[in-house]
Amino acid sequence: MADSNGGGRRPIYPAGTIAKVSSDILNETFHNIIHDLVAKVHREEKVARMRSAVVVARQKAEEEAILPEETASKTSVDTKREIVLDHKKLSGMHMETDAAVYDRGKVFLKGNPLQTVKEVICPDCRLPRLLYPTAGASCRAPPDADAEYCSNRPLISKQGHDVHGKLYAIMPNPKKKKGDRDSTIPEMPTTKCPLCPRYFLMTRLAQHLDRCMNLSGRGAGTRNKTPTDSGASNGNSPTSSSAKRAHADADDDDGSPSPTKKKKKLNGPKKGSSNKPGPSKLKQSFTAEDNDDDVKSENAD
């Protein structure tokens, strides 16, 4: 195959020369590298199609074998799917699809699945798989907008978004009421301090815990340890700078909470709020916010 492709332009070296040997080695090494890559993709693709063929055949057979509701009590119940199957019928059944033969519980392939199977089906949820990401780099719209697809979708590669296609979590904006918020922008969750009953923004927990456990070096002994010593009122907690930094990378967590260390902002809405510092106001609304989340997460648990 490779020989026929480049035959015309490849220089011919006389047999027995070093040039011939080296060019042969080089050519064949490239051949092998390409061979391995193609073989790997071939395997992935063919196995996926084979499985799809099997899943489709199995599903079809099972659909045939669904018992009418009245007789359901007599046979075993598949608890997961809440569908009652006639296992006796299923085990004796023979049926064919385009790509496979279901025969007494086993599935045999028919022909080459690369030709007979058009769609990759997830063996777990039996829904078709999306082959391309739905957003970002090399995305494609799903072939059928209304169809349901397996939730194991290709990873999304898009600036400012994670692999699930979500925007990075931002610091909750205390100015906005729950209803007004843009639900497409995830907000940083809060978490309960392992020690005291208060809730904190995820990214602030370590700082609080340090205080809560009375670890802080400077004046560790003198600092009030009770939970009422509000972490929020202390020094550099959620001031305007933190709101600005909210989205922009927790990555420089070198701890320096200096307000100058802001990075690129993602979107407008929080800009307005961060321009009005008023730490006391902010603090109040933050506590309210915390309480809100408090209730919410308790319910969630």
Place this chain on the structure above:
Amino acid sequence: MASLDSATLLSEAAFGCEHLAAFLNKDEKIASQFKSAFRSKDRSLAPYSKTDTVAVQTSGLRTVESLKPKSHCLSCPEVCLDTERQAHTAETGHTFYIESRTRFLHCQKCGDFIYDHGLERLRGPAGKSHIADGRSIWAEDSASELYVKNNAYKNPCAKRGARGVWNMGQTCYQAVIVQALLHEPSLNAFFLAGGHDVHTCQEKNCLACGTAEVFMEFNSGERNEAVSAATLLYNGWELSKEMAGYRQQDAHEYFQFLVNGLHSSTPGHTEVYNKKCKCFFHQVFYGELRSSVKCHKCGQTTNTDDPMADLSLDVQQQSKKRKIGRSTSSTTGTLLGCLDSFTASEDLHADAAYHCEKCGNTPQRASKRLQIRKLPVILCMQLKRYEHTFSSSEKMDGHIDFPLTLNMLPYTVRKDNLPVDMSQYIYDLSTVIVHEGTMDTGHYFAYTRIGDDKWVLMDDNKVTVAGVADVLRQDAYLLFYSLRSLRGEGKTK
């Protein structure tokens, strides 16, 4: 321990193609002959195992051997190139070939590679037993696979493993280590199977409880947002003064701290020096390092074996060598080079006084060598990127090449000339942890492999796609490799 893979049996076709089905169903005897032929050819083609290379005729300079993949006929000893396969089939009627590079099965009637679940299980990870009593094991096993499949809790389909870990404020050292562990299949199997029972654990501030909690949250349901390791952080802070506090820590130290903690919180572990610990974490994380000292006068070698949870490799030596120009032609340092110098033998200074017992406890010149005696399942390697001078410590940047697949055999005590089972030494890169910044301050992030060959960048709670090339380009600080075949582990459990 049933792997998740084996639970996919029900979605597998009974045979790789209709021709193979017809062939294997025709005659029991022929089928078993075929299977054993497949097994032996497959084994002889397995990578890294020492097989005799085909003898090259030396009568003058001629093209005598091709590097291209060859097809080995499974019905006779014929070995041919792709292009000659058709002729062989026409002549003999043999249909099935195994291809030498990938060890895939090729069906000439399909004109395509076929992938047969039943045959591929013959080469499976639990390979040791199949010579002795192959058939019975595999015949029964499909029943147990079915059992596993029907009774296993099925994860909902989701992008498995693509979840971040929250940085709780200067805790990225923890986030990266947790990420590295979260993607280890053996640890997942342990924690998700209730290997550490959180509800009955009596220990205060137990690290295993904290870790188990993270594993459970990480694997729970269809959620894909970042997970919190708050309890683990708190427990760690309570346990150790060094680790505690709102400040940056060394990720490597945290790894050691965590591994120690996990180990000591496991019932049945032992820390007695001479006694071999059999607990799960010991098997997974701890290898053994042999340091042997050889007296130059009498030639006697004294061995000392110590447990090791990771390898700390000197980068400095590499760069020094490079400066002098002694290094092999490559311009950047390599992980293999680091491992080479780690396991190289070095002369002890005469005045460092090694007292040889055999030579009457007199100080002698001697050489010392470190080698790995036992390899852990999860191999963590630290590239020591600091340079200590009298006044200060400095971080050394610069790239060290590291491979996706690592053969650890040359660095172990075993000698090369003995035939060994190579699968026990092949490691795959699983996580790369990078430190960005200076000695005192900076940020950690991790590149993690999810699935077979997808890589993601885990920057705290942010998970983004990364290419293999991106990963290999990083100036790594910590490298996690995991053993490709968990065979030994499966047996001991």
